[in-house]
Amino acid sequence: MTTGLIPEREMRTLSRFAEVYRSDEMDGKAIESLLPEVDSLLVFSWPSFLTGEKLYSMRRLRFIQSVLVGVNHIPFESLPRRVIVCSNAGAFSLEVGEHAWALVLAAAKKIVAHSRRISHGESEMSGFAGEADDIQVLKGKTLGVLGYGGIGRQVARFGSAFGMRVIAFARKDAPDPWVRVYRGRGGLDSVLKQSDVIVIALPLTRRTEKVIGERELSEMRSTSVLVNVARGDLVDQHALYSHLVLNLSFRYATDVWWYNEGKETLMTGNQLIKLPNFVGTPHMSGPTGLATGNPARRAAENTLRFLKGQRPQNVVKRSEYQAE
Amino acid sequence: MTTGLIPEREMRTLSRFAEVYRSDEMDGKAIESLLPEVDSLLVFSWPSFLTGEKLYSMRRLRFIQSVLVGVNHIPFESLPRRVIVCSNAGAFSLEVGEHAWALVLAAAKKIVAHSRRISHGESEMSGFAGEADDIQVLKGKTLGVLGYGGIGRQVARFGSAFGMRVIAFARKDAPDPWVRVYRGRGGLDSVLKQSDVIVIALPLTRRTEKVIGERELSEMRSTSVLVNVARGDLVDQHALYSHLVLNLSFRYATDVWWYNEGKETLMTGNQLIKLPNFVGTPHMSGPTGLATGNPARRAAENTLRFLKGQRPQNVVKRSEYQAE
Numbered sequence: 001m002t003t004g005l006i007p008e009r010e011m012r013t014l015s016r017f018a019e020v021y022r023s024d025e026m027d028g029k030a031i032e033s034l035l036p037e038v039d040s041l042l043v044f045s046w047p048s049f050l051t052g053e054k055l056y057s058m059r060r061l062r063f064i065q066s067v068l069v070g071v072n073h074i075p076f077e078s079l080p081r082r083v084i085v086c087s088n089a090g091a092f093s094l095e096v097g098e099h100a101w102a103l104v105l106a107a108a109k110k111i112v113a114h115s116r117r118i119s120h121g122e123s124e125m126s127g128f129a130g131e132a133d134d135i136q137v138l139k140g141k142t143l144g145v146l147g148y149g150g151i152g153r154q155v156a157r158f159g160s161a162f163g164m165r166v167i168a169f170a171r172k173d174a175p176d177p178w179v180r181v182y183r184g185r186g187g188l189d190s191v192l193k194q195s196d197v198i199v200i201a202l203p204l205t206r207r208t209e210k211v212i213g214e215r216e217l218s219e220m221r222s223t224s225v226l227v228n229v230a231r232g233d234l235v236d237q238h239a240l241y242s243h244l245v246l247n248l249s250f251r252y253a254t255d256v257w258w259y260n261e262g263k264e265t266l267m268t269g270n271q272l273i274k275l276p277n278f279v280g281t282p283h284m285s286g287p288t289g290l291a292t293g294n295p296a297r298r299a300a301e302n303t304l305r306f307l308k309g310q311r312p313q314n315v316v317k318r319s320e321y322q323a324e
Numbered sequence: 325m326t327t328g329l330i331p332e333r334e335m336r337t338l339s340r341f342a343e344v345y346r347s348d349e350m351d352g353k354a355i356e357s358l359l360p361e362v363d364s365l366l367v368f369s370w371p372s373f374l375t376g377e378k379l380y381s382m383r384r385l386r387f388i389q390s391v392l393v394g395v396n397h398i399p400f401e402s403l404p405r406r407v408i409v410c411s412n413a414g415a416f417s418l419e420v421g422e423h424a425w426a427l428v429l430a431a432a433k434k435i436v437a438h439s440r441r442i443s444h445g446e447s448e449m450s451g452f453a454g455e456a457d458d459i460q461v462l463k464g465k466t467l468g469v470l471g472y473g474g475i476g477r478q479v480a481r482f483g484s485a486f487g488m489r490v491i492a493f494a495r496k497d498a499p500d501p502w503v504r505v506y507r508g509r510g511g512l513d514s515v516l517k518q519s520d521v522i523v524i525a526l527p528l529t530r531r532t533e534k535v536i537g538e539r540e541l542s543e544m545r546s547t548s549v550l551v552n553v554a555r556g557d558l559v560d561q562h563a564l565y566s567h568l569v570l571n572l573s574f575r576y577a578t579d580v581w582w583y584n585e586g587k588e589t590l591m592t593g594n595q596l597i598k599l600p601n602f603v604g605t606p607h608m609s610g611p612t613g614l615a616t617g618n619p620a621r622r623a624a625e626n627t628l629r630f631l632k633g634q635r636p637q638n639v640v641k642r643s644e645y646q647a648e
């Protein structure tokens with residue numbers, strides 16, 4: 001069963017190995033009677049009709065494939081142990097990586113603040129001395145990448161192309177020998193201290209929630225650029241707000257937002273979005289990737305692996321998302 | 325004689341080969357009596373006290389070095405033939421190249437428009453289908469670079485790092501074999517037609533003024549991104565305004581502005597700066613470069629070549645800037 005948006009071609013291929021149902025083409029009653037027969041689910045955001053109770057009726061459910069990279073939307077607590085959950089790691093790396101670099105450059109060069117002032121007729125031509133002090137040149141600076149999956153790796157490559165030294169906070173060695181990897185809590189601090197630009201590309205798990213809080217922000221350089229293309233809740237919103245107010249040379253640029261009652265929302269509990277050192281886009285990088293059809297294709301391919309009895313890729317370690 | 329902003333160290337080196345005077349430390353009378361003795365000038369923007377009449381009194385003047393890359397501010401018509409003029413080509417390539425790429429990405433990903441809507445509380449979270457249609461992924465697209473000097477070359481490298489095919493409009497072959505170069509008026513059209521992203525990095529000369537006019541804009545794709553980091557007057561402002569109004573998917577992002585009575589100004593004769601598909605920064609890329617001290621150092625080094633009787637670099641072809 002899938003919740004829609006899978007291209008026709010992939011639907012046809014899946015149909016050769018399973019009976020495929022689209023929940024967006026069925027009414028509530030039909031869905032309810034079908035649930036006990038469903039072996040596998042292919043989902044975007046978690047379907048609201050799949051409450052804990054309904055999940056309990058899915059006695060044959062064995063496999064869930066997410067079209068999104070992040071699986072933090074999946075209700076692990078309500079899933080029996082037998083259910084394998086797969087993320088879609090790597091599927092959005094290119095688009096999210098490009099978007100991350102757009103945010104890095106926009107923040108480093110203060111494109112948004114300057115463009116806004118110009119359109120309001122408030123700006124003056126830059127003089128030829130001094131006034132460009134808060135514009136950052138990337139070449140020769142240090143880029144810290146938090147999380148070295150597909151997106152982190154893509155960002156690291158852009159950093160290298162811009163002549164930056166690249167370091168990373170990750171669990172495994174980077175496949176790129178020119179990237180120095182730091183591990184553990186001390187490793188995170190090392191990366192934060194050394195970096196002029198920091199890009200967050202971590203999954204949101206029980207451990208990484210608010211991984212960037214007051215203490216971590218204070219470890220960073222007062223002129224650093226912090227970019228988030230992963231999940232809003234990796235950053236403590238209130239600590240960030242205070243930090244941005246007190247450090248006007250520090251910049252935060254994000255495409256991802258905090259959850260409110262399980263839903264990502266552009267509303268913040270403070271005046272964050274009004275700050276001149278805050279740049280935000282409305283989670284565009286994912287949809288940009290989806291528009292290519294690649295993520296849905298990859299998700300369908302991985303589901304096929306499961307249906308054919310092969311080992312699926314990107315199996316999620318459930319302990320990272322739920323209490324033991 | 326120099327007009328200030330040259331670092332101490334370069335001033336000391338120059339002093340070993342010439343008597344060095346800073347016009348910003350002298351009064352008008354002292355300057356006037358010194359002019360007939362001056363052999364060489366090291367200038368940023370053209371000093372307002374050097375009118376045609378004053379220039380006429382500089383009987384010994386043989387050499388003018390610009391700290392800026394562009395020399396369109398130099399009053400060639402008032403200069404005797406014997407005076408050699410040197411640009412500072414290459415001195416700002418890194419900083420201007422980075423700024424150009426910041427503008428390319430800001431326009432391709434619509435960072436400014438989205439961030440502005442968010443800060444006004446007007447934006448909604450992107451849905452997972454369709455809404456990202458006007459966000460451009462650079463990989464696989466074609467980058468057209470107009471002018472392949474130091475800045476053009478830097479921009480071409482960034483394009484290549486983003487997986488773009490790079491073509492250029494230039495007079496000479498590109499030193500990078502992966503760049504296909506087109507020449508002449510037909511060549512310009514070829515580049516404009518093929519490119520998804522176009523970066524203007526041409527000098528402003530008699531021939532290139534308004535090189536992008538109504539006809540050239542109409543040759544471009546309706547969804548193209550046009551970025552200008554060279555000089556405002558390379559683009560016909562009124563043709564651009566009409567084009568942006570009629571083609572909302574076309575985007576123009578610029579760091580450089582049109583001259584008004586010989587002075588670059590953020591004022592435009594229309595509502596250009598209010599358009600959602602216009603992004604502007606107040607000529608920041610130059611000052612960013614100057615802040616490093618590199619351009620002044622290079623300009624001083626080239627002046628030294630002249631003072632030592634060596635052949636200076638970046639000698640300007642005067643016929644390109646004045647009527648024969």
